[in-house]
Amino acid sequence: GFTYYIRKNTKPQKKVELRLVVNVGSVLEDPDQLGLAHFMEHMNFNGTKRFPKNELVSYLQSIGVDFGADLNAYTSFDETVYILPVPTDKPGLVEKGLQILEDWAHNALLDSLEIEKERGVVIEEWRLSRGAGERMMKQTLPVQYRGSKYAERLPIGTKESLEGFTHDALKRFYKDWYRPDLQAVVVVGDIDVKEIEQMVRETFGKIPARTFPRQREVFVVPSHDETLSVVAKDKETAFPSVQVMYKKDLMPQATIGDYCRYINTRLFTGMLNIRLRELTLKPNPPFVSAGSFYANSYARTKDVYQLYANSSDTGMARTLYTLLGENRRVLLHGFTPAEFDLQKKQMLSL
Secondary structure, X not given: OOEEEEEEOOOOOOEEEEEEEEOOOHHHOOHHHOOHHHXXXXXXXXXXXXXXXXXXXXXXXXXXXXXXXXXXXXXXXXXXXXXXXEXXXXXXXXXXXXXXXXXXXXXXXXXXXXXXXXXXXXXXXXXXXXXHHHHHHHHHHHHHOOOOHHHHOOOOOOHHHHHHOOHHHHHHHHHHHOOHHHEEEEEEEOOOHHHHHHHHHHHHOOOOOOOOOOOOOOOXXXXXXXXXXXXXXXXXXXXXEEEEEEEEEOOOOOOHHHHHHHHHHHHHHHHHHHHHHHHHOOOOOOOOEEEEEEEEEEEOOEEEEEEEEEOOOOOHHHHHHHHHHHHHHHHHHOOXXXXXXXXXXXXXXX
């Protein structure tokens, strides 16, 4: 059930980026596992079958791959992704890179001493995330994701869970979810596709399929007819802001037509953002800055179109009114040919 994607790309030369994508994130955590999807991401850098303890980071640094700047990973609600760029100028480096991904896929050691060492690191990461933005997000998420498990599963977890989770809970998460049918490898770079495909099949084909695997549920964010609203306050916030979110059914991303619709969203938000930026240049502007974007996979079953602006304590009503007014103007009258041509040129120049 393992999946792989390979694409040749000669720029930059003699470079390749490898990714292990695990179709699991914090929304799959059990009540005693809050924060452990992210914690597991950390543990894959603290000891695997081929690279016990910190030998992985030492090896990668020896071939010019820096942790953080190059080697990296992230955990979201629905996925965990490991990113490993490696040079291709020496024989064996790509093969070794694929072996690292294979270790991450099913050979994490999860040594008890290493878990306890990392517990302090992740708790400190949680502590550093504590600020006005995080506190206000905790007020807004239950409204944004009302009626869904997403509202209860921030990837960083809780201090109580990070301090008190058992080693068995972490090992259970790894055993349940790190398995071939929920994983994929992506290889893009200056490589021979057929040669890499053979390496991938040899490296990952030996991972046994899981018998009686736990079902990977998809958690729905319910639609609603009424407009939901929330006001989040915190005395340490740097500046007031306004956000307007329009939840949309998921836009598929499989065909040329789907890609054209994605390009349309880029054109649309690009043209609207120019209008919003022009408003900030006027005397007594309605906001300091503003923008719009279309986010694919806001949740596994929802996309979202969003407007946002940074305002002032006394100007939030005007900010909101202006955002909605500009949005309405586009709905009623569209854009001009000149705006369209300019945005096309800007996108083509990227």
